[in-house]
Structures are given as structure tokens and as C-alpha cells.
Amino acid sequence: MMAPVPVGAGLLAAAVLFCAGLTGVLVRRNVLFVLLSLEVMLNACGLAFVVAGAHWGQADGQVMYFFILTMAAAEMAVGLSLVLQMRRHFGSLDTHVMNRMRG
Amino acid sequence: MIAVFYISAAIAVAATVLAITRTNAVHALLYFICSLLATGVMFFVLGAPFVAALVVIVNAGAIMVLFVFVVMMLNVGPQTAEQERILLGPRTWIGPAFLSGVLMIELAFVLVGYRAGTTTAPIVPPKAVGMALFGPYLLGVELASMLLLAGLLGAYHLGQGAMKSKEPGA
Numbered sequence: 001m002m003a004p005v006p007v008g009a010g011l012l013a014a015a016v017l018f019c020a021g022l023t024g025v026l027v028r029r030n031v032l033f034v035l036l037s038l039e040v041m042l043n044a045c046g047l048a049f050v051v052a053g054a055h056w057g058q059a060d061g062q063v064m065y066f067f068i069l070t071m072a073a074a075e076m077a078v079g080l081s082l083v084l085q086m087r088r089h090f091g092s093l094d095t096h097v098m099n100r101m102r103g
Numbered sequence: 104m105i106a107v108f109y110i111s112a113a114i115a116v117a118a119t120v121l122a123i124t125r126t127n128a129v130h131a132l133l134y135f136i137c138s139l140l141a142t143g144v145m146f147f148v149l150g151a152p153f154v155a156a157l158v159v160i161v162n163a164g165a166i167m168v169l170f171v172f173v174v175m176m177l178n179v180g181p182q183t184a185e186q187e188r189i190l191l192g193p194r195t196w197i198g199p200a201f202l203s204g205v206l207m208i209e210l211a212f213v214l215v216g217y218r219a220g221t222t223t224a225p226i227v228p229p230k231a232v233g234m235a236l237f238g239p240y241l242l243g244v245e246l247a248s249m250l251l252l253a254g255l256l257g258a259y260h261l262g263q264g265a266m267k268s269k270e271p272g273a
Binding site: 017030053062085 | 128157165247
């Protein structure tokens with residue numbers, strides 16, 4: 001049978017992945033990479049949920065991953081449509097071309 | 104099995120770091136898909152076969168294919184990769200990487216200090232997940248379906264505008 005995995009190791013992997021995604025969101029200026037890093041962060045949160053669910057032997061962690069996945073799919077669909085609109089309006093994917101509001 | 108978990112965790116972290124440091128969008132996508140597959144292996148080892156299948160089919164399959172389509176539509180070429188390479192200097196990196204590193208060290212400190220034990224080995228079968236989804240979480244499933252409908256309508260609306268305006272321009 002499967003040997004048990006230390007819960008700290010699973011949560012640590014989730015934390016490292018989350019921080020990598022956070023670095024990507026903060027550093028990158030191409031909006032495609034920002035969206036990709038957001039996806040990394042969401043996936044890391046889901047991993048933490050699944051590790052916790054496995055720790056308690058309950059299905060709730062997997063249920064929460066299901067909801068996170070649904071949210072990520074909706075977010076990606078709208079976000080990528082906005083990327084297409086951004087390309088059309090500004091001709092670039094650099095987030096710094098749209099750092100001003102027209103008030 | 105525990106070695107499989109550690110190896111796939113290392114692969115996931117390495118592939119994610121490579122994905123967020125690439126200048127070419129397609130290379131980054133391929134690395135991220137590799138990271139998602141490694142996460143799927145971790146889920147399987149943790150006794151969650153349902154989400155292991157879900158992450159491969161939905162996340163690595165559907166969402167990443169959407170990304171690839173958008174990259175193809177935008178036609179992100181070598182000049183964009185060159186621009187990214189210029190923007191991605193150490194001066195851009197150092198501040199956010201330092202802050203995230205501090206956050207990661209804090210999290211690692213807390214998690215290593217906390218002796219919670221190990222995850223239970225028994226597998227939580229897909230049947231249990233389905234029973235939970237359509238039992239206590241029924242309202243959540245309804246809300247998720249409404250969220251997906253809103254996402255569908257939003258993407259349709261925004262994408263329609265993009266297609267219309269491209270026709271006279273092209």
C-alpha cells in the first residue's frame with residue numbers, strides 16, 4: 001500500500017509553487033505571462049486543498065479543487081478575451097501601455 | 104510512493120520556475136503543462152484520483168489549449184520574445200523575487216515547525232467526491248454552473264467584438 005506523505009511536504013510544495021506564481025505576477029509585463037502566473041497560483045491553492053483533504057481522509061479537499069478549477073476556467077476564458085481586446089486596442093501585450101485611466 | 108511524490112514535486116517546482124522565466128510564450132506553456140502533469144502525479148499519490156484525472160483533462164487539456172489558441176491568434180513572434188528578454192533584466196527581477204522569497208521562507212518555517220503528521224494513505228474514491236458534490240455542496244455546484252455561464256457569456260461578448268473589428272481591418 002502507499003506510504004503516507006508528510007503533510008508538511010505537500011503544503012511546502014504548494015507554498016513554493018504559490019510564491020513562484022506570485023513572483024511571475026509581480027515581475028512579468030507581458031499580460032499572457034501574468035495570466036499564466038495567476039494560473040500557477042490557483043493551482044498551488046488547489047494543491048494545498050487536496051493535501052489537506054488527503055490528510056483528513058475527506059472528500060472536501062477534492063470538492064474545493066473542483067470549484068477552484070471551475071473558477072480558473074471561467075477566469076481564463078474572460079481573461080484571454082480581454083487579452084485579445086487589449087491587443088486590438090493597444091497593439092501590444094505590455095501591461096505598461098495601459099497604466100493610465102482616462103478620467 | 105513517497106519518493107514519487109518528492110520527485111514530482113521537484114519537477115513541478117522546476118517546470119513552474121522555468122515557465123515564468125521564459126521569454127517565448129509557447130515554451131512557457133509547454134513547461135507549465137509539464138508542471139500541471141507533475142501536479143497530477145502528486146494528486147494521485149495523495150490518494151485523490153478524481154482530481155488527478157481532472158487536472159490532466161481540464162487544466163492541462165482544455166485551459167492550456169485555450170492559451171495555445173490565443174498565442175496562435177496573437178501571433179507572438181520572435182520580436183516579442185526579444186522585447187521580453189530586454190525587459191526581463193535583473194533590475195526587474197530582484198525586488199519582487201526577494202519579497203516572494205521572504206514570503207516563501209516564512210511559509211516554510213511555519214510548515215516545517217508544525218508537526219501535523221502524515222496524510223492518510225487510503226484513497227478517497229471519485230464516488231465519495233460525487234456524493235459530497237451533490238450532497239452538502241449542491242448549492243456550490245449550482246453557483247459554479249452560474250459562474251461558468253457568466254464566463255461563457257463574457258468570453259462570447261468580448262471575443263465577438265474582437266472578431267468584428269478585425270474583419271474591416273484585414
